[in-house]
Amino acid sequence: MITFDNVSLTYPNGHQGLKNINLEIPKGEFVVVVGLSGAGKSTLIRSINQMVRPTEGRLLIEEEDSLAMNTKNLRLLRRDIGMIFQNYNLVKRSSVLRNVLSGRLGYTSTLKSILNLFSKEDLQYAMECLDRVGIQDKAYQRADTLSGGQQQRVSIARALSQKPKAILADEPVASLDPPTAHAVMQDLQQINKEDQITMVINLHAIDLSMEYADRIIGLRDGEMVFDGKASEVTEQTFEDIYGRAIKEDDLIGEAESE
Amino acid sequence: MTDLNKNTNRIPVLPSKTKKTTTLVFAVVLLLYTMSVIQTEAYPHQIITNIPIVVDFFIDDMLPPNPSYFADSFFALLETWNIALLSTTLSALFCLPIAFVAAGNINRNWALYHTTRFSLNVLRTIPDIIWAVLFVAFVGLGALSGVLALFFFSLGIIVKLVSETIEAIDPGPQEAIRAAGGNLLQVIWFGAIPQILPQFASYTLYVLEINVRASIVLGFVGAGGIGQLLERQISVFNYGNISMVILVTFVAVTIIDTVSTSIRKRLV
Structure with missing residues (x-):
């Protein structure tokens, strides 16, 4: 359970990223956050694992206020939350397996990780995670030899290897072509259903949001302007959130070529 | 108009x-x-x-070079090579931790960052020959003072080059490891080091090239190696021996530079 209790975030330059957000995300929900670029989608997601730090309010993760945590507890919190990025954020020159193993770093002592002494179970589990996203055969390839879709799957495997309670994804499919985008979204949906891992995902494509989300949250200028079930959402809802008419760029298209 | x-x-x-x-x-x-x-x-x-x-x-x-002086020249050259190799290896080892402190994207502590940068600038303003004179005075004539002099001299260069490489790396992987609960050392080891490894190796080889040549000059102030031999032969005007020393040096430096350059080309 993730609870935003009147959370605001003002950046050092005075820009207000989030304004009085009140939000409850129960365990296992598939939440998609939508809004125009600059609306605060990234800020909202990154507040949850404090890659950015809200300046006001309380942000409860499992009843504990994460804004009051010390560095040590914050690291423990972060290892329970996987994160997926638009640009995959893999170490390009390292092997796929090593990239996945970096998801185990929160569980591994500094000395052991520097000496590459990951436990047998960790290695086993990293391979299982790669298997779940269907690229176990690429384990020993350099990450930059993989296609974009495959690289995003490596980063999903990395998040999975943390055995997370929640996964945050910041525009996970914005750099992918439509069929690959759908495939990656389906991977995330499957993980959500099978493992009951909470998903909080930023998307800007309207059709993707409506297809995969349980619940949609709309942001405009740092304010929450919509919160409702995906089944109740129409294109009109998006026009209200975006404050303008829907354009063709807001749609990604069908996965017909798969 | x-x-x-x-x-x-x-x-x-x-x-x-x-x-x-x-x-x-x-x-x-x-x-x-x-x-x-x-x-x-x-x-x-x-x-x-x-x-x-x-x-x-x-x-x-x-002309002609004195062939019977080849053995002496060769062993002195070997000493020069060893001085360069030891000093370069030492400075490469010490370089890594210092370079991360001197990189603004890793070290967010303003005071520590600027103190380190300033100290490195001071280090680099001291010419290698001054280091050599200092260490000859401290530890006496010979190769050890050469190793120490070149260690401090090349440390300044290599830390600057490596810290600038660190500042230019992709911040994404580090962000991902931080988000997965990694601590600072793990972020550096898994997120940053793999990205700078080729440049780090290349700069180390480049500094090795510089150190081979520098250690020849340092021999003139008593810091060991073939330079020290050359200085002695010059002071007694033994031209046959001098040209043998120069010939051996020329061949060796050419070989070292060629090999090192071709390796570096493949690295980056």
Whole structure:
């Protein structure tokens, strides 16, 4: 359970990223956050694992206020939350397996990780995670030899290897072509259903949001302007959130070529 | 526009103001050259009139190299190589932790960052020969003072190069590892080091090249190696031996530079 209790975030330059957000995300929900670029989608997601730090309010993760945590507890919190990025954020020159193993770093002592002494179970589990996203055969390839879709799957495997309670994804499919985008979204949906891992995902494509989300949250200028079930959402809802008419760029298209 | 056409048929390529500035700059540069020639008495005609002296020196004194001096030269050269190798390896080892402290994207502590940067700048202003003189005074004549001198000299160079490489790396992987609960050392080890490894290896080889050549010069102030040998032979005007030393040095430096350059090309 993730609870935003009147959370605001003002950046050092005075820009207000989030304004009085009140939000409850129960365990296992598939939440998609939508809004125009600059609306605060990234800020909202990154507040949850404090890659950015809200300046006001309380942000409860499992009843504990994460804004009051010390560095040590914050690291423990972060290892329970996987994160997926638009640009995959893999170490390009390292092997796929090593990239996945970096998801185990929160569980591994500094000395052991520097000496590459990951436990047998960790290695086993990293391979299982790669298997779940269907690229176990690429384990020993350099990450930059993989296609974009495959690289995003490596980063999903990395998040999975943390055995997370929640996964945050910041525009996970914005750099992918439509069929690959759908495939990656389906991977995330499957993980959500099978493992009951909470998903909080930023998307800007309207059709993707409506297809995969349980619940949609709309942001405009740092304010929450919509919160409702995906089944109740129409294109009109998006026009209200975006404050303008829907354009063709807001749609990604069908996965017909798969 | 019409005014311009009335005064002259040609449309100037450069605005007349730029033309004046350029001419002025050229004049000043020319004046500086003239002054430096007069002050140093480095008149060009001297080079031409003195050519016969140089040719005689080579034919009469330097040739042929003394073959029986090859063994001595070779072992002194080996010492030079070892000095360069040890000092480069030491500075490469010490470089990594310091370079991360000197990289603004890793070290967010303003005071520590600037103190480190400033100390490194000071380190780099001290020429290698001064380090050598210092260490010859501290630990005496010989290779050890050469190793220490070149260690401090090359540390400044390699840390600067590596810390600038660190500042240019992709921050994404580090962000991902931080988000997965990794601590600072794990972020550096898994997120940053793999990205700088090729450049780090390349810079180390480059510094090795520099150190081989520098250690030859340092021998002249007593810091061991083939330079020290050369200095002794020069002081007794033993030209056959001198040219043997130069020949051996020339061949060795060429080989080392060629091999190192070709490895570096493949690295980056």
